Amino acid sequence: MSLTVVGSIAFDAVKTPFGERERMLGGAAVHFSLAASFFTEVRPVGPVGDDFGADEFAVLERRGILTDGIEQVAGGQSFFWRGRYDFDLNVAHTEDTQLGVFAEFEPKLSAAAQAADTLFLANIQPDLQRQVRAQCGAARFSGLDSMNLWIETAGDSLRAAIAEVDCLVVNDAEIRQLTGESNLARAARAVMEWGPRAVIAKQGEYGAALFTADGFFALPGFPLEEVRDPTGAGDSFAGGFFGYLDGQGGDLDEAHLRRAMGYGTVLASFNVEEFGTERVSRLSREEIDARFEALRRMTQFDAPSAL
Amino acid sequence: MSLTVVGSIAFDAVKTPFGERERMLGGAAVHFSLAASFFTEVRPVGPVGDDFGADEFAVLERRGILTDGIEQVAGGQSFFWRGRYDFDLNVAHTEDTQLGVFAEFEPKLSAAAQAADTLFLANIQPDLQRQVRAQCGAARFSGLDSMNLWIETAGDSLRAAIAEVDCLVVNDAEIRQLTGESNLARAARAVMEWGPRAVIAKQGEYGAALFTADGFFALPGFPLEEVRDPTGAGDSFAGGFFGYLDGQGGDLDEAHLRRAMGYGTVLASFNVEEFGTERVSRLSREEIDARFEALRRMTQFDAPSAL
Numbered sequence: 237m238s239l240t241v242v243g244s245i246a247f248d249a250v251k252t253p254f255g256e257r258e259r260m261l262g263g264a265a266v267h268f269s270l271a272a273s274f275f276t277e278v279r280p281v282g283p284v285g286d287d288f289g290a291d292e293f294a295v296l297e298r299r300g301i302l303t304d305g306i307e308q309v310a311g312g313q314s315f316f317w318r319g320r321y322d323f324d325l326n327v328a329h330t331e332d333t334q335l336g337v338f339a340e341f342e343p344k345l346s347a348a349a350q351a352a353d354t355l356f357l358a359n360i361q362p363d364l365q366r367q368v369r370a371q372c373g374a375a376r377f378s379g380l381d382s383m384n385l386w387i388e389t390a391g392d393s394l395r396a397a398i399a400e401v402d403c404l405v406v407n408d409a410e411i412r413q414l415t416g417e418s419n420l421a422r423a424a425r426a427v428m429e430w431g432p433r434a435v436i437a438k439q440g441e442y443g444a445a446l447f448t449a450d451g452f453f454a455l456p457g458f459p460l461e462e463v464r465d466p467t468g469a470g471d472s473f474a475g476g477f478f479g480y481l482d483g484q485g486g487d488l489d490e491a492h493l494r495r496a497m498g499y500g501t502v503l504a505s506f507n508v509e510e511f512g513t514e515r516v517s518r519l520s521r522e523e524i525d526a527r528f529e530a531l532r533r534m535t536q537f538d539a540p541s542a543l
Numbered sequence: 544m545s546l547t548v549v550g551s552i553a554f555d556a557v558k559t560p561f562g563e564r565e566r567m568l569g570g571a572a573v574h575f576s577l578a579a580s581f582f583t584e585v586r587p588v589g590p591v592g593d594d595f596g597a598d599e600f601a602v603l604e605r606r607g608i609l610t611d612g613i614e615q616v617a618g619g620q621s622f623f624w625r626g627r628y629d630f631d632l633n634v635a636h637t638e639d640t641q642l643g644v645f646a647e648f649e650p651k652l653s654a655a656a657q658a659a660d661t662l663f664l665a666n667i668q669p670d671l672q673r674q675v676r677a678q679c680g681a682a683r684f685s686g687l688d689s690m691n692l693w694i695e696t697a698g699d700s701l702r703a704a705i706a707e708v709d710c711l712v713v714n715d716a717e718i719r720q721l722t723g724e725s726n727l728a729r730a731a732r733a734v735m736e737w738g739p740r741a742v743i744a745k746q747g748e749y750g751a752a753l754f755t756a757d758g759f760f761a762l763p764g765f766p767l768e769e770v771r772d773p774t775g776a777g778d779s780f781a782g783g784f785f786g787y788l789d790g791q792g793g794d795l796d797e798a799h800l801r802r803a804m805g806y807g808t809v810l811a812s813f814n815v816e817e818f819g820t821e822r823v824s825r826l827s828r829e830e831i832d833a834r835f836e837a838l839r840r841m842t843q844f845d846a847p848s849a850l
Contacts, residue, residue, distance in 0.1 A: 253725075323725040418560075418630040420748070421766045441727070442749040445763060452841050456752060456761035459728045494844035528846070534759050535842055537801035539835070 239482040240349045240375075241268045242281040242368045243358025243471075244338065245288070245306060246315035248512060253323055254464040260512040261292050263315060264358035264381070267468035270516045271475025271503035273299040274524055275483035278475075281305035281349050281368070283337040285312035295517050305349045312337035325466045325508075326440040345371045354482035356474060357401065359383050362393040369400050376486050379403040379478055381470065387413050399431035405474050408437040408445070421447070434493065436477070438470050446497055453494050458505035458531055465511040469504040472516060476503030502527045546789040547656045547682075548575045549588040549675045550665025550778075551645065552595070552613060553622035555819060560630055561771040567819040568599050570622060571665035571688070574775030577823045578782025578810035580606040581831055582790035585782075588612035588656050588675070590644040592619035602824050612656045619644035632773045632815075633747040652678045661789035663781060664708065666690050669700040676707050683793050686710040686785055688777065694720050706738035712781050715744040715752070728754070741800065743784070745777050753804055760801050765812035765838055772818040776811040779823060783810030809834045 246263030250256060265280040272278040279302040284292075288308060296303050313336035320329045343364060355375040357365040359382055369378065378401040386394045387410060394414070398404055404411075404427055408420055417423040424435040424447035435447040441463075445454040477500035484492055502524055509515045553570030557563060572587040579585040586609040591599075595615060603610050620643035627636045650671060662682040664672040666689055676685065685708040693701045694717060701721070705711055711718075711734055715727055724730040731742040731754035742754040748770075752761040784807035791799055809831055816822045 325725075418632075419768060419770065421768045425768075439749060442746060443761075443763070445766070447766075452766045453844070454750075454763035454766075454842065455844075456750070456763070459752070459754075459759045459761075461726060461728045461732075463726065491845055495847060498844055532844065532846060535761065535844075537760070537762075537805055537839065537842075538798055539839060540802060 237276055237353045237482045237485055238351070239272055239276050239278045239354040239356065239478060240281060240305070240345070240352035240372060241265050241272070241278060241356040241358060241475075242343060242365070243268065243360055244315045245280060245282045245284050246317060247287070248467060249316075249318040249332075250320070250465055250467050250511060252321040252325065252465050255511060257511045261295055262317065262468060262512050264468070264471040266296070266513065267471035267507065267516070268356060268358055268475035269296060269301045270299055270513055271472040271507070272479025272482070273301050274503075274519070274521050275476075275479035275499070277302065278479060279305045279349050279352065281343065281345055283307045283309050283312070283341050285309055285314040285337050288314045295513060299517065305346060309337040309340075319467065321466060325463055328467070343368045343371070350374065353486055354378070354478055356478050357381070357397070358471060358474070362386050362390050362397040365397045366393070366400065369397065377402050377478070377481060377488060379405050379474065381405050381474060382410065384410060384413060395430060398427065402432055403434040403436065404432045405436040405470075405477070406438065407470070408439050411435065411437055420445070421452070436497075438473060440466075443501060444473060444497060446493060448490070448493070451490055453497060455497050455501050455531065455535060458501055458527065459534075460505060460509065463508045466508045467512065469508050472507035473500040473504040476500035498528050498531055499524070501531060544583055544660045544789045544792055545658070546579055546583050546585045546661040546663065546785060547588060547612070547652070547659035547679060548572050548579070548585060548663040548665060548782075549650060549672070550575065550667055551622045552587060552589045552591050553624060554594070555774060556623075556625040557627070557772055557774050557818060559628040559632065559772050562818060564818045568602055569624065569775060569819050571775070571778040573603070573820060574778035574814060574823070575663060575665055575782035576603060576608045577606055577820055578779040578814070579786025579789070580608050581810075581826070581828050582783075582786035582806070584609065585786060586612045586656055586659065588650065588652060590614045590616050590619070590648050592616055592621040592644050595621045602820060606824065612653060616644040616647075626774065628773060632770055635774070650675045650678070657681065660793055661685070661785055663785050664688070664704070665778060665781070669693050669697050669704040672704045673700065673707065676704065684709050684785070684788060684795060686712050686781065688712050688781060689717065691717060691720060702737060705734065709739055710741040710743065711739045712743040712777075712784070713745065714777070715746050718742065718744055727752075728759070743804075745780060747773075750808060751780060751804060753800060755797070755800070758797055760804060762804050762808050762838070762842060765808055765834065766841075767812060767816065770815045773815045774819065776815050779814035780807040780811040783807040805835050805838055806831070808838060
């Protein structure tokens with residue numbers, strides 16, 4: 237099985253109450269790929285500038301990530317984001333965004349990238365997401381993330397893009413904004429009427445909820461006493477979720493989807509323990525499985541009749 | 544086993560996007576008692592005015608609630624709250640509060656109320672909570688709710704009151720505010736160092752989390768497509784939680800605490816489906832158990848090795 241993800245490959249400057257980094261590897265496709273790399277073969281697709289060097293490629297390659305879809309644009313600058321979090325780590329304050337080479341990005345995927353069994357369209361302009369989706373006809377399972385900017389400025393394109401994927405993965409507030417429906421369960425059902433068979437509502441520290449045609453499943457965020465930088469948590473969640481499913485051969489029954497929610501939660505929790513990619517890039521599968529089991533123990537309860 | 548709850552017994556005026564009621568039975572001790580009544584013998588304690596009549600007593604008595612702790616003050620007016628919710632049902636906008644007979648409340652519990660095995664101190668002034676706690680020496684398990692008003696105006700009293708109970712049950716933002724600690728897991732641990740052996744963080748539609756000395760457990764809110772009035776959800780949660788535990792003979796091991804979280808979640812979910820006490824006052828134990836089992840199915844997942 238193989239997984240293609242398209243999205244930002246970037247440098248981030250981040251300040252939180254617990255530290256700061258002036259320039260570190262980041263971007264949705266990077267966080268997604270690192271998380272997914274524990275489960276399957278993953279290929280990030282996107283442009284970078286000359287400033288993206290051997291050190292950055294090495295972080296990805298050490299995790300076995302296929303980097304042949306990363307297009308280095310001569311004379312260009314990589315996507316750059318500068319943000320700040322105050323004590324409420326659920327809210328990112330963007331201070332600067334420089335699209336760099338992303339401003340001219342026209343996705344032309346290689347044959348290998350197009351042949352992926354699983355496709356994830358990280359948060360980029362929805363027309364670009366649709367171009368990529370159209371090139372990946374072999375994908376048996378596809379997902380899409382987005383943000384309030386595109387809901388507000390490209391709503392029609394975004395709805396068309398959503399209609400073409402199997403699974404929408406966005407923040408719960410964005411599901412409400414997308415549908416104009418304040419009740420989350422109704423909003424998720426409205427999205428499923430557009431096409432997707434699954435909707436994941438990311439809820440920050442509260443975890444994530446999965447809506448399917450005949451099911452609902454939710455997990456809390458893994459409780460952590462040290463959270464240093466939430467940047468990339470949602471992308472790490474998606475990487476764990478889609479990575480696990482692809483690694484399982486694409487079996488999408490309810491039991492697999494729930495386990496994938498667990499792996500997504502675990503990868504997101506490791507991601508936020510340190511800045512940027514620092515924690516996930518030196519993570520082990522054993523640590524992941526131990527935390528998965530801990531999460532399972534934290535969420536199980538018996539029926540009274542089981543006494 | 545028996546359960547005493549002290550708190551407001553009130554009339555509420557509530558407006559939400561889904562309807563309004565100009566005057567209906569409400570108050571923390573009322574919502575708590577109705578929820579707990581499905582599991583054990585519960586006795587609400589608090590003052591009411593002449594305006595609290597046979598109809599209001601009948602709602603309680605039909606559920607087998609012991610009303611001998613409700614003190615009718617001649618010439619007095621019952622506690623009254625007027626509030627409004629907009630589409631974000633997590634936020635109550637208080638428009639009027641009239642303490643009425645609560646302004647002069649000096650708790651003097653009957654021998655029967657004092658003999659309770661389980662005690663819940665709903666949200667009232669913390670010195671009053673301490674007076675009640677001191678009268679209930681027989682309680683083997685005690686809980687306390689509070690609010691930002693008391694954190695800000697009576698913080699020392701509140702901390703003393705918390706130190707004297709087994710279980711704090713407040714909103715997650717209040718746990719942070721109480722302790723000055725933004726990380727919820729650390730904040731809960733700080734509270735446990737004051738005395739309680741358990742801390743429940745209520746999280747509105749996101750559910751609730753239970754922190755104990757060596758455990759963490761969390762449940763999502765039960766997903767509902769119809770939420771009409773969230774007033775009393777937290778008190779219904781507490782009523783289900785403490786009611787179930789008391790009804791089980793006060794066994795407080797981890798398995799019982801988790802099941803109690805499940806019943807709390809279920810009672811809160813029924814409470815918000817309609818205005819005030821309308822839904823819970825005609826609820827059946829069969830409906831509760833069916834939703835408890837549905838909640839259990841929505842939160843369980845297997846380890847990959849179970850495949």
